[in-house]
Amino acid sequence: MKRFNIFLSVGMLMVFLSSCSKDFLDRMPQTNISEDMTFLNVKDLEVYTNSMYGMIGPNYSDGFSDNIAGLSGSSTTDNMVRSNLTVANAGGWDDWKSLRRINFMLQNVHKTKGDAASINHFIGIARLYRANWYYKMVMTYGDVPWYSAKIEENEEELLMKTQDPRTLVVDSVMADLEFAAEHIKPDGTNTRITKWAALTLLSRIALYEGSYRKYHTYLKLDQTSNVFFEKAAKAAKQVMDQGGFDIYNTGKIGEDYRALFSSTDLSANKEVIFYKKNSTGEGVANNSHTVFDYQWALSKDLMEEFLMKDGTRFTNQSGYDKKVITELFKDRDPRLAETIMEPGFKTNPELPVPYILKPTFGGYLQVKFYPRDPSIRLGWDLNYTDLPIMRYAEVLLNYAEAKAELNDISQADLDVTIGKLRKRVGMPNLVGGSVTVDPILAARYPNVSSNKAVILEIRRERRVELAAEGFRANDLNRWYVGQLFAENPKGMYVKGLGAFDVTGDGKVDIAILNSKDDVTPIANLPEDEKKDLVIYYLSENVIYLSEGTKGHILFARDRDQKREWKGDYYYYRPIPIQQTTLNPNLKQPFDWAK
Template identity: 45%
Template sequence: MKKIVLYISAVTLLLQGCEDDFLDRIPETDITGENFFNNPKDLETYTNEFYDYLGASTSDYSTDNMAQYSQGSELEDKLRGTISPETVGGGWSWGQLRNINYFLVNYQKAEGDQTEINHYVGIAKYFRARFYIDKIKRFGSAPWYSKPVETGDEDLLYQANDPRELVVDSIMADLEFAVKHVKEDSDKTRLSKWVALAELSRFSLYEGTFRKYHNEINIGNADRFLKRAVSAADEIINSGSFSLYSTGNPTEDYRNLFAMESQSGNPEAIMYLDYDSSERTNQNGVVFDYYWGLSKSLADSYLMDNGTSFTTLTGNDQKAIIEIFENRDPRMAQTIMAPGYTRPGSPSPFVTRLSYGGYNQVKFWPKEENKLGWQRSYNDLMVYRFGEVLLNYAEAKAELETITQADIDKSINKLRERAGMPSLNMAAANTSIDPVLADQYPNVGGDNQGLMLELRRERRVELACEGFREQDMYRWKAGSTLAKPQFGIFIPELGEHDVTGDGVPDIAVLNSPEETSPIDDVPDAIKSTLAIYYLNEQGTPTDLYLSGGSQGFVGFNQDHNVPKSFIEPQYYYYPIPLNELVLNPNLQQPPGW
């Protein structure tokens, strides 16, 4: 990313008396409407700060894509009933919006090329749209502010939530302005027309499906958004400016897409965050076996390499980890660590730990030893990529019931071709419905039920660990699935087990330290190297259990001790912090809160 030549101070000042806290004021700086915003260069300087608002995810925290996460998350707290307006962490900060709106009421005094000026206005409106998209996804509605709020603005300081329709229409207007006026920048670390179109496609799909499946909000016009999701994605596809990254090696290309150091030459990257070993690093080096493990549910989603469903395979629920990756979609072993995987810098295969279930994440994991560890990685991270656009296009067309085989061929089957997988056939999908998918998404029906379910599978597999899963489940009104206990690998019996595929036992699972008979026959030389896991110690269950008692899938006793639940429709939102409602009693909590 280009270095930002000026940073606006992030200091937040408090208003006085009963007007404290709930709207962040512009900090005291030398930048004012009187001495700045004179020309396009000033506008560029100011909008450079906005790029710090961007981020990229490398995990699907606490969703059904994850078996265990030791650090906890807001979603985990919500599902276990420990989140409330009194305890919620936040999400009601307005400092970013204050800075954006300050620009949007002061840029008019700039003189110069109007095309240049509109370019930077488009950037500001894109970032305002993203700010409010986060509010809509989190709270369902929020007050819409189109200018900075000052101390004396009583009406704005105590403004109630605006209707969802008003906020969403304002978001769409901002994005449409950005699409029309932001340039087609060749520097993919900077905002471009294509970035605005990608966000427009992403949000339009979100809003269209949310309105379609959430009849409790009683808002129509879902098709309007789905059609815009299609047209925005189609413009990117037809531009010829982007394509899927591929070297023709389906066993490596998908993982390399996320492990490559620089995205600058990647035709799939629409926008990325630039990292550097000396100036700007990230946490890619801790996605593997540090805080979380991936789930059996995600692993089961990957098809067999002939295109059939793994979960319909005879004996699929009795396969140990050294069998589970055989003849599967190549993306599986490029997302989840397969037996025999060797960590960078290590001479021996890595022995998976059961503490997180046994399915380690390798997607985003650097391939170089010097990039491993906390804040030591500097692989670029994509904010938008062409693969997502293809998924958006196909799903929106399917929701509109206008999808054809030609649409699938130009979208989903491009992704499958890169992965070395058979093409998705629309007719075959609709005549062979996967019962596991049908159970996950019970509100999907109609003539294209099978196709819709396969599109959701494809999205889950292709975008795994990129931070989409929680909101996808919300917009599909499938939140109840998030409350189900998640499991790790299958353990056929108590005793020793090979998890690296070399024929030598690596771990052992025992009922307790006193009950060692299952490994009594193991040679001492091997026994001394085993990582041993106990289901009970000193008469008390440990963190782990097996779903079948003495055999089964690795589970976590927390799911027994503090079971998850999903309350409809309350848990599709997060509460506004209580102190904000004390400061502004006109605000309304989301449904159920």
């Protein structure tokens, strides 16, 4: 029987990556790779590594995290916190064919003839993808078997090995990334892996590992955390000093931020380090319109973390917790209206009326990544906006956080990181010497001790700037605050049952009632207003209000299928039982064996 699902023939591998440019590197490669591929020249390496590009892609959702309120789908974490995940029904652990593909090249590259720098460039790309693949496994399972070469079916001892310790695997990952950062060439389009993409990934992974070791003290690796913070800061600083990137800022407050996520051409954007090109001409598209009122909405907690435009806290406002949706956007950080739908938003400028939200997801609809131009939003998998994979803003945030965790951050560091991000949206910089501890953030992240006020504000900036880009769940994991996955999210505030305005024009748009049998709250409305109302009933058991007939929207599913964070083993996922049956030497992470 084939173990680990890694025995797929390399002859089945297809070079499938495409971007859209006339340059060879940006065209769909046409060559298939088979077991007898000999990697005789650099062009062979180039063609082969093209097949790896799909292993790192864009993300336009924060999935199951505290950034999300209502969610119609499910996830492994969702199932876990509702006590529905077991070793018997767990998935995953099944993508070893991707590792095999990478190791196949690395094992045969000694045959390649040509310029050494060019050969090392493509070796670096392969090692970057191996590092990324392995670190995702570490984030999911902790200890995993490390394989640096393609394993054959007759290599029984290797196939049946147990996991290697996290420290060995992470050291190997860092060696791969450091090789990649040293040898991948700095030039090339931003649809390709460059030195700067390698350094960005190095800073990302090193920051994760440093945080994980510092805050997950049960691992007894916290004394080594600074090594990784230093690597993260060093890699980020190299991008900052040598990469030629900058925060996209033409002076159009709000619009410049929006352009990063809804543009049809990011090729010349100096903030974009690596992106996926989509094009009608090449027939390459995405599904980013689904972020808007389709499967989820964003959370009250996320909304409240956006500051006022003058840099003060929204949560310092009188009655902040009871402001209705038409009151939330006034004098706020402009990124709020580029992330969550502001009343008056239209999906098409030519429409006579604004979009009317549905409260069943909570009301805070995601507009970040939504293609604003209807002409490029043509249907399922037919959106033609370019999607960023790595951008300079993350590099700045990685640097600021790593330096703060090292207790070595200066005002100059804040100026060139947080300051640049806030300047883009017309907001004042973070002044480290005068910042005070936000009690709400302190309660959210209770294990932050040294340099507390600054670290909390950097975490705020990271959450706001990178919202809906797929970072949040990993951040909660590495900061050791998994209990936030188990908190019931909230949506918008409703002053009481009845009809109310959600578009900001002063006219009622929707109503929330207890049931179809009780229309008393709208009985006195004029008929011309009543006939256009969209009515939602609490009796349909989708949403309810936190105070009965008023309050924040909560979700019946969270009430009926309670969330719970049961312990440290929830930071990992179980290995599927069929895999541990095939290889009894594999051990379940932490307490999953129980």
